[in-house]
Amino acid sequence: MKRSLLTLLFFCFIISLTEAQIWKLRRYEAVAALGPSFFFGDIGGYSQTKNILGLRDITLLQTRFNFNANFKYRITQDVNLRLSLTSGFLHATDVRGSNENRGFEASIIIFEPALIGEYYFIKNMAENSYLFAKGKKTGFIGLIQSLDFYVFTGIGGLGYSVTGNAMLENYGMKHGGFTAVIPVGIGGTLIYSPNFNFGVELAGRYSFSDYLDGYSNIQYSRSNDVYYFLNFTITYKLKTGANGWPSFRR
Secondary structure (H helix, E strand, O other): OOHHHHHHHHHHHHEEEEEEOOOHHHHHEEEEEEEEEEOOOOOOOHHHHOOHHHHHHHHHHHHHEEEEEEEEEEOOOOOEEEEEEEEEEEHHHHHHHOOOOOEEEEEEEEEEEEEEEEEEEEEOOOOOOOOOOOOOOOOOHHHHHEEEEEEEEEEEEEEEEEEHHHHHHOOOOOOOOEEEEEEEEEEEEEOOOOOOEEEEEEEEEEOOOOOOOOOOOOOOOOOOEEEEEEEEEEEEEEEEEOOOOOEEEO
């Protein structure tokens, strides 16, 4: 009886230990993301007294889009390191803003490489399931248990090129440059299958420049330019090879 109990406990321990390591079988992830971008600079916008929490600055007229590609490495089950490359567009205009009579308008092309760390404060329960790893569906309850939520930050660089209208050109705008940025954000992911994830991510960027729109109001500007991405993501998880590197074999 005692031997049978010890054997049962041993097998339970082995199974739990094995399931706890399943995530290591796919430590590398390739992520593509697409979504709208929102810019907050010195052109356009409302004064603080007319704009609660800056919500009036988020308009379709100012919205552009971005494309984002990432390569992730899972350091632990809760911590990822990610290389991020973003290309896209930003836009700023005085139309419908507090300086409409000034008439400035700028279109910005951006390219942003960044190194980012992610921390998962809520981790799904599916990826450590042996049945899920074999592709077994677990229904609605399993869907709820397949959600991740994470926060992230890091450091990046931003190359930008600015095209202004005639009024901004005549003012003596800056046509582009390179600056450092700090990305900060939050995201959620649905672990759809052993190979694919789907998610959404809200990311803000604080830049070390006040000239992303080619213009800075020295008298009234109190901070550098910022921009945001609201991206929808799709993730493909690569198998970890015997040598520890990603494997492209099925």
